[in-house]
Amino acid sequence: MTFFPDGCGPGDVVVVSHVSAANVPNLWRLDVRTGELKQLTSGKDEEASSCTPDGKWVIYAGPGADGESHISKVSIEGGTPVELARGNVISPVVSPDGTRFAYGRFEGHGAGIKSKLVVQKLEDSGPLQEIDVPATYTWKKLGWTPDGRALTYIHNTTGNTQNLYMQPLAGGPPVQITHFNAEPRSLVAYAWSRDGKKIAITRALYSDSDVVMFSGYK
Numbered sequence: 001m002t003f004f005p006d007g008c009g010p011g012d013v014v015v016v017s018h019v020s021a022a023n024v025p026n027l028w029r030l031d032v033r034t035g036e037l038k039q040l041t042s043g044k045d046e047e048a049s050s051c052t053p054d055g056k057w058v059i060y061a062g063p064g065a066d067g068e069s070h071i072s073k074v075s076i077e078g079g080t081p082v083e084l085a086r087g088n089v090i091s092p093v094v095s096p097d098g099t100r101f102a103y104g105r106f107e108g109h110g111a112g113i114k115s116k117l118v119v120q121k122l123e124d125s126g127p128l129q130e131i132d133v134p135a136t137y138t139w140k141k142l143g144w145t146p147d148g149r150a151l152t153y154i155h156n157t158t159g160n161t162q163n164l165y166m167q168p169l170a171g172g173p174p175v176q177i178t179h180f181n182a183e184p185r186s187l188v189a190y191a192w193s194r195d196g197k198k199i200a201i202t203r204a205l206y207s208d209s210d211v212v213m214f215s216g217y218k
Contacts, residue, residue, distance in 0.1 A: 004048045005030075008076060009055015015040070015076075017047045027060055029076060040074050041081065048091070051076070052098040052122070059084070059092045059101055059122075071103055073122070085120065091142045100128065102151050104142060117142070117151055117167060131167055133174070138162065141189060146196040152177070154187050160206055162187035164199070 001019040008015045008029070018028045018037070027041040027049050046062040057073045064070040064086065071092045072081040084092075088106040095101060100121055107114045115137060119129040137155040144151060150168045157163050162185060164177040178187070178201065185206035190199055 002028075006049050006051060008051035008058065009053070011055060013055060013076065015049045015051060015058050017049070027058060027074075029078075038078060040076070040078050050093045050101070052094050053096065054098060057094075057122070059094055061090055061092055061103070071101075084122070084125075085118070089118075093142050093144060094122070095144050096146055096148045098122070100148075102142060102144065105130075117153070119151075119169065129169060131169075133167065137165070141187075143190070143192070146192050146194055152190075152192075154190075157181075161185040162206075164190055164201070 002016045004017045006015045012032045014030045014032055016028055016030050017025045019025045025045055025047050026039060026043065027046050029038045029040055040058060041060065041062070043062040046060050049058050049060040051058050056076055058076060059071065059073050061069055061071045068086050069089050070083055071085040071089050072083050074081040085103065090104045092101050092103040100119055102117060102119050105116045105118050107116065113135060115133050115135050117131040117133055118127045120127050133153065134155060137153050142151065142153050145166065149170065150166045152164060152166050154162050155165050161180055161182070163180055164187060165174045166177055167174045177199070180203070183205055184203040186204045187201060188204050189202040192199055
């Protein structure tokens, strides 16, 4: 099974998460012209990825042997991964200029848990910026605006309706971009146009299931 494709660089290369015969998802490089696959990672559970614009590095998160989540980068040619961050971290995504990456981090436990967005340089250790965000925001699609001046994320608003928000890195409150208030309530995916003037959004029913009753059988 193959999922979470991510176009990598200006060529015909895609990074995908591929489940091996041992039922473990790892990252693989796929040449869409030839169909050639090359395994890039070999951890316990590596799924979504984010590539630098030049296509040379793949950034990803996965569990380490110490039980913590690790964010690492690996060359598109393979090799030994380089650790960038660790802890309760998730969903790294590279900035449009390829110099920084952002990710989510949880702190604390239970009712006191806090959520943060963290911005960090690819070549230096330690965060550049940390921003508090609502505990009800979802990690499934953290992103950057095309100009690199803000982060975007999906937040559960009233009635379990999901909307897209933008957090300027210069400071200030988050800006609500979409204002959906009815089904389909789930915001599955979004993508910016390169000029930052348009957004493509995929939505789905929040609760799309049926209850079926069977009777008269033995």
